Amino acid sequence: MAGRRFTALTLVAAAAAAPLHAAPPPLPKDAEIEKMVAAVSAARIEARIRKLVSFETRNTLSETQSETRGIGAARRWIKAELEQCAADSGKRLTVEFDEHLAPVSARIPKPTPVVNMVATLPGARAEHRDRVFVVSGHYDSMRSTPVAADGLAPGANDDGSGTAVVMELACVMARHAFDATLVFMTVAGEEQGLLGATSYARAAKARGVNIEGMITNDIVGNSRAADGTVVNDRMRVFAEGVPPAREMSEETQLLVRTGGENDSGPRQLGRHVKAAQEAYVPGFKVDLIYRRDRYLRGGDHFPFLDLGYPALRFTEYVEDFRHQHQDVREENGVRYGDLPEFVDFAYAANVARVNLATLATLARAPAPPAEVQMENFFLENNTTLRWKAAADPRVTGYRVLWRDTAHPFWQHHQDVGRVERTTVVGVSKDNVVFGLQALDKAGNASVAVFPKPLRR
Numbered sequence: 037m038a039g040r041r042f043t044a045l046t047l048v049a050a051a052a053a054a055p056l057h058a059a060p061p062p063l064p065k066d067a068e069i070e071k072m073v074a075a076v077s078a079a080r081i082e083a084r085i086r087k088l089v090s091f092e093t094r095n096t097l098s099e100t101q102s103e104t105r106g107i108g109a110a111r112r113w114i115k116a117e118l119e120q121c122a123a124d125s126g127k128r129l130t131v132e133f134d135e136h137l138a139p140v141s142a143r144i145p146k147p148t149p150v151v152n153m154v155a156t157l158p159g160a161r162a163e164h165r166d167r168v169f170v171v172s173g174h175y176d177s178m179r180s181t182p183v184a185a186d187g188l189a190p191g192a193n194d195d196g197s198g199t200a201v202v203m204e205l206a207c208v209m210a211r212h213a214f215d216a217t218l219v220f221m222t223v224a225g226e227e228q229g230l231l232g233a234t235s236y237a238r239a240a241k242a243r244g245v246n247i248e249g250m251i252t253n254d255i256v257g258n259s260r261a262a263d264g265t266v267v268n269d270r271m272r273v274f275a276e277g278v279p280p281a282r283e284m285s286e287e288t289q290l291l292v293r294t295g296g297e298n299d300s301g302p303r304q305l306g307r308h309v310k311a312a313q314e315a316y317v318p319g320f321k322v323d324l325i326y327r328r329d330r331y332l333r334g335g336d337h338f339p340f341l342d343l344g345y346p347a348l349r350f351t352e353y354v355e356d357f358r359h360q361h362q363d364v365r366e367e368n369g370v371r372y373g374d375l376p377e378f379v380d381f382a383y384a385a386n387v388a389r390v391n392l393a394t395l396a397t398l399a400r401a402p403a404p405p406a407e408v409q410m411e412n413f414f415l416e417n418n419t420t421l422r423w424k425a426a427a428d429p430r431v432t433g434y435r436v437l438w439r440d441t442a443h444p445f446w447q448h449h450q451d452v453g454r455v456e457r458t459t460v461v462g463v464s465k466d467n468v469v470f471g472l473q474a475l476d477k478a479g480n481a482s483v484a485v486f487p488k489p490l491r492r
């Protein structure tokens with residue numbers, strides 16, 4: 037819109053900042069978000085997990101006609117629950133099935149409908165409505181093999197926990213308004229090869245949907261390892277750096293050439309998750325893991341990552357593999373199977389709170405700044421960033437962030453007004469990593485953006 041304005045304002049701003057280059061402040065507290073976080077209920081999460089388990093199996097290949105058993109009954113129940121939440125909250129939440137027919141593949145012996153349940157809370161402000169955040173869990177389950185259509189596959193933790201967390205988020209958040217659009221999704225076909233999530237992500241990409249962030253909650257309810265170790269005060273957030281593509285995109289090359297491999301979209305989003313947890317769920321911890329996922333594992337964030345969307349996986353800190361992907365049985369006195377008695381509902385509720393704080397803060401914050409660049413015009417010890425000022429009138433300024441290249445989190449900041457260029461005097465871009473956030477009047481900050489090098 038407005039032309040670029042290169043002013044000397046920047047030096048003045050640098051001189052006025054006190055204390056100079058301090059650590060960035062925590063996220064501002066929003067009383068309404070605090071209320072929402074407090075409203076998350078472990079008891080409701082428990083009740084929903086037990087109900088999901090009551091369908092005996094939710095395998096994608098299981099029967100769909102019964103009203104009490106199999107994946108068809110499970111998804112109709114999920115939809116009815118969310119429709120009830122929509123009705124209780126002014127009907128702004130829309131609930132629909134998103135179905136496709138999966139062709140025969142390694143884990144699909146015959147063409148099978150894969151049905152996602154998608155609940156959408158449209159952004160309350162027109163100019164933010166096309167900014168979309170997706171939070172997901174998979175409601176399908178499996179026994180020891182994913183192609184066993186029958187037999188008990190309770191899936192209490194994998195991924196009844198993620199499904200119940202998403203349902204709780206939808207029901208609590210639908211009572212409130214957010215600038216950006218929130219999509220609460222429970223998908224099928226995860227155990228068959230991420231089929232539901234892949235179908236949704238591809239359709240979104242084809243429609244040009246601006247997904248600013250995606251979170252999959254998968255296995256978020258266990259707090260006890262097989263050796264008895266209990267870790268109930270922290271969760272893991274897996275955030276990819278450089279995507280493992282055969283050929284690097286131009287975008288990735290720019291990152292890697294300038295030491296930005298820890299500043300991909302998912303890593304910036306992951307830093308926001310940690311900041312949201314610190315502000316709203318104290319006493320709980322987010323361990324940000326600079327990795328796509330655990331070894332030998334995958335999840336519904338993969339198709340989103342592969343299409344260039346910033347996506348994360350939320351997972352419990354310690355896993356007990358006797359209660360994942362196992363036929364329900366007893367062997368040498370050990371109980372196998374993914375049963376509700378092995379789920380820590382209070383823990384899953386804390387994971388839900390971290391989701392809620394993340395989504396609510398982002399959906400009320402400005403969009404990330406656009407066209408963020410770092411001037412590379414000559415050799416110097418100062419650093420100059422430029423960007424395109426937002427059309428959004430609520431953006432009141434920008435925050436320049438930086439940290440040592442080997443440090444995982446932002447260490448310093450300098451706030452500037454509604455300008456389009458600033459110089460950080462005496463801090464060399466050769467020695468640190470920079471990022472830029474957009475700010476509103478309340479101090480809500482967007483996800484940070486890594487500046488692309490700009491040469492004359």
Ligand SMILES: [Zn+2]
Pocket residue numbers: 174194195226254255
């Ligand atoms: Zn899973």
